[in-house]
Amino acid sequence: MFPLYDVLPSRKKPYVTIALILINVVVFVYELMLNDRELLLFMYRYGLVPARYTVERVKEALGFSLLPFITHMFLHGGFWHILGNMWFLWIFGDNTEDEMGHVGYTLFYLSAGIFAALTQFVFTLHSTTPMVGASGAVSGVMGAYFVLFPYSRIVTLFPIFFFLTLVEIPAFYYLMIWFFIQVLNGLVGSYGIAWWAHIGGFVYGMIWGYILRMRRIHRYRY
Template sequence: MIPLKDSIPHRETPFVNYFIIALNCLVFLYETSLSPAELETLFHNFGLVPARYTHPVWAMFTGLSPHNYLPFFTNIFLHGGWFHLISNMWALFIFGDNVEDRLGHKRYLLFYLLCGIGANLCHFMLNADSTLPTVGASGAISGIMGAYLILFPFSRIITLIPIFFLPYFIEIPAFFYLIAWFFMQVFSGVFSLANPYASSNIAFFAHIGGFIIGIVLLPLFKNKNYRTWYPDEIYFNV
């Protein structure tokens, strides 16, 4: 399922959401200027490598400081390829503007970052011995999706479903779309734990953790002065 658009327009220009998308794109353009060896070094230094904290001797041997916790933040702005970047930024573009409307610009930025850091902690706890760098904004975006589920459950997501190579478009209520997405992550994450030999480069538990953290943190960040936008105001501008 590929989300294309939601049915709720934003009230104000989502400056912070646009800034986050632009920053991720700029960082990725920098990545493309690096040689493969330089890019690998960048990912190991600024991506999240859980083993650098759980195996400090190994970390120091490989040149990684076990006392540097900056990667829990910096890995949110790194991506492993064009598809990784575009899919993440597209999801953020669809869901982030409405959440920013509801929280306000400053709260939204802090909320996004905390969701990303929390998602990284979840990944770390369940992959403590991993020597692979984890990069990507998907954990933070999962938090935004969790918040969207609570704030706009009756929104509709225009979704592309390829059937035998033919595009099929359908409107799905946000509640069902996001719940289905979440349980797909849970199923995939549990399968990856039950089958340690099944290789996957997707941090499912960062997605799961970010989604739950977004729901849990949301009450602390909601703008209490926000007035609900009713359907007649949306469609008829009354």
């Protein structure tokens, strides 16, 4: 099920979402300009390496820095990696930004990425593989969307036997299925993808979404 767009129009221009996409693209273009050695060093310096904080020899090699908890979410490991993350951010980000406002959405996005990274960190304390990508923060956006706009519909490219067809799936069910897949992979321990970052980001987004929804209900009630 590949999402193409949602049917819920945004009221305002999603300036922050557009800016985040542009920043990620600029950083990725910079990555493409590096040779293999430079790129490896770049990933280890600005990607999140859990062992940097838990294994003494890795601490000594990389040095202590909390910056990767932020910078990791602007790095990507390949074309399809960044394309997928930015596509999902574009679909779910505009309405979420609409609801939160530009400043609130910016703070939410960055904090969701940090919380997602911390979640992955807890499950991979001694890993020496750099965690990179916006997927944790984007998962946070999706979690907030799940709570704030459950009745929206996601136009999805759906395979039926040998044919592809467009299907409108309620956002609640689409995102619930997506989240279930992340949890399943996290429990199985599929290698190479930060499943727990996706899970942590999504739950964090749900909490933010719930708080905003309660405020909205309270505002309308009074």
